[in-house]
Amino acid sequence: MSFDRSPLAGLGFRPQLWPTVIAIPVFLTLLGLGTWQVFRLAEKEAVNAFRSERAAAPPVDLAANPAELAPLEFRRLRARGQFDHGRELYVYGRSQRGNEGYYILTPLRRDGAPPVLINRGWVPRDRKDPARRAEGQVAGPVEVVGFLRSDARRGWLMPENDVASNHWFWFDLPAMSRAAGLPATAPFYLEADTAPNPGGFPIGGQTQIQLPSNHLQYAITWYVLAVSFAVIYVLWHRRRPVKTP
Numbered sequence: 180m181s182f183d184r185s186p187l188a189g190l191g192f193r194p195q196l197w198p199t200v201i202a203i204p205v206f207l208t209l210l211g212l213g214t215w216q217v218f219r220l221a222e223k224e225a226v227n228a229f230r231s232e233r234a235a236a237p238p239v240d241l242a243a244n245p246a247e248l249a250p251l252e253f254r255r256l257r258a259r260g261q262f263d264h265g266r267e268l269y270v271y272g273r274s275q276r277g278n279e280g281y282y283i284l285t286p287l288r289r290d291g292a293p294p295v296l297i298n299r300g301w302v303p304r305d306r307k308d309p310a311r312r313a314e315g316q317v318a319g320p321v322e323v324v325g326f327l328r329s330d331a332r333r334g335w336l337m338p339e340n341d342v343a344s345n346h347w348f349w350f351d352l353p354a355m356s357r358a359a360g361l362p363a364t365a366p367f368y369l370e371a372d373t374a375p376n377p378g379g380f381p382i383g384g385q386t387q388i389q390l391p392s393n394h395l396q397y398a399i400t401w402y403v404l405a406v407s408f409a410v411i412y413v414l415w416h417r418r419r420p421v422k423t424p
Contacts, residue, residue: 193416193417194412194416195416198412198415198416202408202412205408206405206408206409206412209401209402209404209405209408210401210402210405212401213397213398213399213400213401213402213405214398216394216395216397216398216401217394217398219394219397220392220394220395220398223390223392223394224392226390227388227389227390227392229253230253230388230389230390231388231389233252233253233254233255233326234253234255234326234386234388236254236255237255238254238255238256238257238324239251239254239255239256239257240256240257240258241256241257241258241289241292241295241369243289243291243292243293245293245367248327248367251327252327252328252329253326253327253328254326254327255324255325255326255327255372256324256325256326256327256369257322257323257324258287258289258295258297258322258323258324258325258369259289259320259321259322259323260287260288260289260290260292260294260295260320260321261287261288261318261319261320261321262285262286262287262288262297262316262317262318262321263285263286263287263288263294263359264285264309264316266285266286266358266359266360267283267284267285267309267345268283268284268285268296268345268347268355268358268359269281269282269283269284269307269345269346269347270282270284270298270347270348270349270350271346271347271348272301272385274301274382274385278303279303279304280301280302280303280304280306280307281301281302281304281307282298282299282300282301282381282385283298283299283300283301283302283381284296284297284298284299284355284359284368285297285299286359286360286361287321287323287369293361293362294361294362295367295368295369296352296355296356296359296361296368296369297323297325297368297369297371298325298328298368298369298370298371298385299315299371299376299381299383300371300376300380300381300382300383300384300385301381301382301385302380302381302382306380312378312380312381313378314376314377314378315376315377315378315379315380315381317376317377323369323371323374324371324372324374325369325370325371325372325383325386326369326370326372326386327367327369328350328367328368328369328370328386329352329366329367329368330350333348333349333350333351334349337349340354342354342358345358350368352366352367352368353366355368370385370386371383371384372384372386
């Protein structure tokens with residue numbers, strides 16, 4: 180069945196019913212995906228602007244009251260205390276260069292304030308054992324400057340954390356606090372800055388200030404596909420012969 184009475188029939192464009200019924204939702208879906216990527220681009224730009232502004236601010240002291248920390252997400256904070264190296268946690272991850280290894284999370288015991296988990300940085304697989312990086316197991320009072328983080332960062336395909344083996348795949352902060360023997364604390368941790376550790380490990384400064392954004396390319400791709408699909412649809416119907424009864 181064709182729309183022979185279409186205003187464009189004189190130009191040789193005679194759309195068929197069922198191909199048109201199928202084509203319209205496909206075309207609208209492609210347009211919708213492109214528009215969704217435009218919105219995602221705006222969101223990502225806002226997040227990156229927020230992160231850049233927070234990262235540029237000077238560090239402030241970590242408050243003793245966890246309730247005061249909520250407005251300080253991604254701010255650089257300064258904490259003082261002593262590391263409890265015997266309660267390290269190991270989070271599987273990749274360095275910023277894509278190498279496999281582990282993030283080392285260590286409780287920082289603070290005088291007169293709740294302890295806090297510190298993501299001290301990344302180590303390669305062969306440095307997971309603390310004995311292989313003994314110089315970095317700093318004893319005594321330390322001062323740490325790091326970004327306040329509270330995100331879980333669990334991907335769709337990430338497996339469950341193996342709490343019994345102290346092998347973590349994502350930041351389940353309540354479970355991590357329990358595993359590290361910490362009292363109930365606010366769901367946050369500090370991600371150490373680039374200050375070097377003795378012996379070179381762990382390697383701090385793993386915070387990604389700017390999140391990658393490919394949304395503009397994706398939006399263009401979806402819009403190009405929508406236009407290409409529309410062109411193919413028109414050309415295909417122009418090539419269809421007119422059926423006479």
